[in-house]
Amino acid sequence: MxxxxxxxxxxxxxxRDASLREFLQDQYARIPQLQSISRSVYMERFIALDQRGNVWKDHVYRQLIEEFGFELQWETLLADYWDGFRLHSxxxxxxxxxxxxxxxxxxxxxxxxxxxxxxxxxxxxxxxxxxxxxxxxxxxxxxxxxxxxxxxxxxxxxxxxxxxxxxxxxxxxxxxxxxxxxxxxxxxxxxxxxxxxxxxxxxxxxxxxxxxxxxxxxxxx
Incomplete structure (x- = not known):
């Protein structure tokens, strides 16, 4: 029984997949420095690096900054993820x-x-x-x-x-x-x-x- x-x-x-996409759309819209590339490129590269949540986000954001030259600190983006993801669950x-x-x-x-x-x-x-x-x-x-x-x-x-x-x-x-x-x-x-x-x-x-x-x-x- x-x-x-x-x-x-x-x-x-x-x-998680739908929640992450909604969060990334919002993050891209709110942070002007990310808009040096297209939204679709930002989102798809994040998703690829993230490996469905198996890579922690400090590594993801470090890699994104290195690849695209965003004038941001990875800590800023990580804090935004930590605080904001729940809003899109x-x-x-x-x-x-x-x-x-x-x-x-x-x-x-x-x-x-x-x-x-x-x-x-x-x-x-x-x-x-x-x-x-x-x-x-x-x-x-x-x-x-x-x-x-x-x-x-x-x-x-x-x-x-x-x-x-x-x-x-x-x-x-x-x-x-x-x-x-x-x-x-x-x-x-x-x-x-x-x-x-x-x-x-x-x-x-x-x-x-x-x-x-x-x-x-x-x-x-």
Whole structure:
């Protein structure tokens, strides 16, 4: 019997790609020094250097300044990113409705995200549905990172459930799916067309609105 559902943040609940594009458009419009090149060139080069969030932004901004000769300090751009990204945080479709349905079923709900605590928490809160969560864990504050089984087990303890009673939903094949399954949970892959499907998983979720139906299938099966 499923008693808890735990989520990843970026690429799972938070549409990071769309959020980043909206932030970059705003940053370009607000900072005149960036406008020495076209907006499209600025955005696409940032996105390429960012590697979908796998490169921290101090390196990204340093490289942009070196390549394009912006008369700016990288610290200024990084501070703007740190403060401003949350203002453009966008959830995937049906996220809030799905969470409300889980809550209506009295399921425990958690979040485990790799990343910097203050930054990730600000982005999570900006989505507007944090009150539906029982526990939130971010790797910097926990001193653990996915796919380490210890961070999943710590969340299970906080929620008061056993591993076989919990499902984890995330987009990363290793950090999310393989990591949660190694901790004894069911691992659901939040589909991402740019990532390879995990070799082993307990389901593929293309739309967050379909999650409750998947839980019903687990119950029947």
């Amino acid at each position: 499923v008693k808890a559902v735990i989520f990843d943040l970026d690429g799972t609940l938070l549409d 966008q959830p995937f479709p049906n996220a809030e409705r799905m969470l409300e349905e889980l809550r209506a079923r009295s399921l425990r709900i958690g979040l485990i995200s790799n990343g910097y605590g203050e930054f990730q928490m600000a982005n999570f809160l900006a989505l507007g549905f944090s009150a539906l969560f029982d526990e939130v864990m971010i790797s910097e504050w926990e001193g653990l990172r996915k796919p380490d089984a210890a961070i999943f087990k710590r969340m299970l303890d906080k929620l008061g459930v056993q591993a076989h009673e919990a499902i984890y939903v995330g987009d990363h094949p290793v950090s999310d799916v393989a990591g949660s399954r190694a901790a004894g949970m069911k691992g659901i892959w939040k589909y991402d067309p740019l990532l390879e499907e995990p070799e082993a998983h307990d389901g593929v979720l293309r739309d967050l609105g379909d999650l409750v139906g998947m839980l019903d299938e687990f119950k029947r099966g």
